[in-house]
Amino acid sequence: MKLFGFIIVCLTGGLLLYGTGELPDWGDPHSPASIHLSNDYIEHAMEQTEVPNLVTAVLADYRGYDTMFETAVVFCAGLACFLLLRDFRPKKEYYYRHVPTGVVLHVKNNERQIAPGKEFEDVDKDWVPSDTIIKTVCRILIPFIQIYALYVVAHGDFSPGGGFQGGVIFGSSFILLAISYNLKTLMKRVSEKFLGIFSAAGVLVYVGIGAFSMVLGGHFLDYSQYIPFFGEHHIRALGMLGVEIGVGMAVTAVMAIIYINIVSEGRHDEGL
Amino acid sequence: MSWPIDLIVLTFVIFCAIAAISVRDLLGTAILFGAYSFMMCLLWAVMGAVDVAFTEASVGAGVSTVFFVAAVFRTSRRTKD
Amino acid sequence: MTDFLPLIVAKYNYWLYIILMMIGLYAMIVKNNLIKKLVGMNIFQTAIILFYVSIGYKRGATIPIIQGDHSGHGAEAIIKAADYINPLPHVLMLTAIVVSVATFGVAMALCVRIYQRYNTLEEDELRMRLSEKKI
Numbered sequence: 459m460k461l462f463g464f465i466i467v468c469l470t471g472g473l474l475l476y477g478t479g480e481l482p483d484w485g486d487p488h489s490p491a492s493i494h495l496s497n498d499y500i501e502h503a504m505e506q507t508e509v510p511n512l513v514t515a516v517l518a519d520y521r522g523y524d525t526m527f528e529t530a531v532v533f534c535a536g537l538a539c540f541l542l543l544r545d546f547r548p549k550k551e552y553y554y555r556h557v558p559t560g561v562v563l564h565v566k567n568n569e570r571q572i573a574p575g576k577e578f579e580d581v582d583k584d585w586v587p588s589d590t591i592i593k594t595v596c597r598i599l600i601p602f603i604q605i606y607a608l609y610v611v612a613h614g615d616f617s618p619g620g621g622f623q624g625g626v627i628f629g630s631s632f633i634l635l636a637i638s639y640n641l642k643t644l645m646k647r648v649s650e651k652f653l654g655i656f657s658a659a660g661v662l663v664y665v666g667i668g669a670f671s672m673v674l675g676g677h678f679l680d681y682s683q684y685i686p687f688f689g690e691h692h693i694r695a696l697g698m699l700g701v702e703i704g705v706g707m708a709v710t711a712v713m714a715i716i717y718i719n720i721v722s723e724g725r726h727d728e729g730l
Numbered sequence: 731m732s733w734p735i736d737l738i739v740l741t742f743v744i745f746c747a748i749a750a751i752s753v754r755d756l757l758g759t760a761i762l763f764g765a766y767s768f769m770m771c772l773l774w775a776v777m778g779a780v781d782v783a784f785t786e787a788s789v790g791a792g793v794s795t796v797f798f799v800a801a802v803f804r805t806s807r808r809t810k811d
Numbered sequence: 812m813t814d815f816l817p818l819i820v821a822k823y824n825y826w827l828y829i830i831l832m833m834i835g836l837y838a839m840i841v842k843n844n845l846i847k848k849l850v851g852m853n854i855f856q857t858a859i860i861l862f863y864v865s866i867g868y869k870r871g872a873t874i875p876i877i878q879g880d881h882s883g884h885g886a887e888a889i890i891k892a893a894d895y896i897n898p899l900p901h902v903l904m905l906t907a908i909v910v911s912v913a914t915f916g917v918a919m920a921l922c923v924r925i926y927q928r929y930n931t932l933e934e935d936e937l938r939m940r941l942s943e944k945k946i
Contacts, residue, residue: 459841460841463837463840463841464837464841466836466840467833467836467837467840468833470833470836471829471830471832471833474829474832475826475829478822478825478826478829479822481822481825483821483822484821484822484823484824484825484865484868485868485869485870486869486870487869487870487871487872487893489866491866491867491897491899491900492867492869492892492897495899496867496892496897496898496899497892499898499899500875500890500892500895500897500898501890501891501892503877504877504890510876510877510878511781511875511876511877512875512876512877512895512898513781513875513898513901513902513905514781515898516898516899516902517902517905517906521902524906525906528906528909528910531910531913532909532910532913534913535913535914535916535917536913536916538917538920539916539917539920542917542920542921542924543920543923543924616876617876618780618781618783618784618876619781619784620781622785622789622905622909623784623785623788623789626785626788626789626792626793626912627788627792629793630788630792630793630796633793633796709909712913713793716797716916716917716919716920717793717796717797717800719920720797720800720801720804720916720919720920720923721800721803721804723804723923723927729800729803730799730800730803733820736824737823740824740827741827743831744827744830744831744834747831747834747835747854748834750850750854751834751837751838751842751847751850751851751854756844756846756847759846759847759850763850763853766854766857767857770857770861773861774861774864777864777865777868777896778868778872778873778874778875778896779864779867779868779874779896779900779901779904780874780876781901781905782860782864782901782904782905782908785905785908785909786908789908789909789911789912790857790908790912793912794853794912794915794916797912797915797916797919798846798919800919801846801919801922801923802846804923804926805846805922805923805926805932806926806931806932809843809844809846809847809932809933810843810844810933811841811842811843811844811847
């Protein structure tokens with residue numbers, strides 16, 4: 459099997475290497491990829507959309523329909539993780555830590571016998587004493603990470619970034635909270651229901667912006683229909699901002715959903 | 731773009747890829763894969779694809795490494811090859 | 812030798828991308844562990860994304876963000892296409908990266924599920940467990 463696989467790989471690689479002879483030289487300005495359609499985008503995107511970042515202009519305006527279904531794909535990934543892993547059965551065993559002495563009790567029973575309070579607290583199966591330095595640093599860092607994520611979403615039109623990147627950074631701030639404290643702390647702040655609604659709302663914002671422009675009498679995702687509401691100045695940039703916010707919401711929630719489901723095997727109680 | 735940077739980073743990328751698939755510990759694979767993604771991000775930044783580099787830095791080197799570690803935490807570190 | 816050197820300089824990038832892609836394909840075919848296969852798939856994917864991004868590169872051009880003042884009079888300045896890198900492959904590959912992380916997450920969820928059921932991620936052991944079940 460190993461030899462057979464190696465032969466197949468070498469054969470494919472040899473064919474592809476033979477094929478590179480026909481490709482244009484690397485970095486050639488006159489290669490076929492950069493003489494047909496892209497020049498039109500580069501030269502006219504600024505006057506048509508007033509957005510300096512060409513990648514965002516093409517992503518959210520010229521190819522907005524494409525990006526809409528990409529957001530739907532991300533949403534479906536979150537849904538698939540939820541459906542694959544979510545486990546609603548009650549826990550079989552509980553772990554408690556006696557606060558004054560630090561003894562960890564392991565109770566194998568379906569029902570709770572000790573109510574967690576001042577004397578006993580709920581802990582994970584592989585509980586370790588929490589580290590003050592990590593907790594403090596993460597507590598200070600997380601708000602700045604979230605502000606940076608919002609900055610990235612808001613400045614997607616003018617600088618590198620946009621909804622996906624900002625959403626991923628915002629989602630990873632949730633993940634950092636779960637890693638530095640524990641999963642229960644995260645689930646207390648953002649509940650599962652909230653994440654589910656948030657991810658669907660992101661897709662809905664995107665589709666809604668597209669569909670509402672049809673209601674106003676234009677094409678799907680035709681941002682210029684919003685001129686009566688926001689004025690003519692930078693209307694396409696504003697439309698793209700709205701779309702990016704939708705994408706950011708969906709991506710944020712989906713990243714958190716995937717992480718929580720994987721790390722707790724769908725039980726949402728304990729994790730990394 | 732100067733070709734020495736390109737060539738050095740590409741060589742590193744290939745080393746990271748070979749190491750990531752040949753190391754016998756899945757947690758090591760996770761970290762090497764993160765390094766691979768980061769090198770790839772560097773390569774794209776050098777090529778002028780800033781948006782793609784940004785996405786790869788946040789997605790490839792950040793979140794997918796975390797997913798990887800989470801999955802290894804819930805399964806096993808052991809691998810035969 | 813003299814006419815072989817320009818060929819290397821012009822094409823060595825493509826050769827290295829193909830080597831990267833071969834590493835990914837090899838891992839997908841030969842490796843026994845499911846997570847290793849996934850890493851191979853991701854390497855394959857990034858190699859193809861790298862190839863696409865490199866198609867958009869132009870010598871002597873800058874990043875695809877229009878320079879100058881953005882006060883709404885962009886039409887006045889003349890924008891030459893040769894000054895900016897082709898943004899189209901970047902857009903397509905941005906989409907590909909985000910979809911790749913989504914599929915990676917779903918694949919990891921599947922791996923966790925398989926491990927819960929069969930207690931292994933090795934392909935040969937999985938095949939053994941599956942055949943045990945039938946008998």
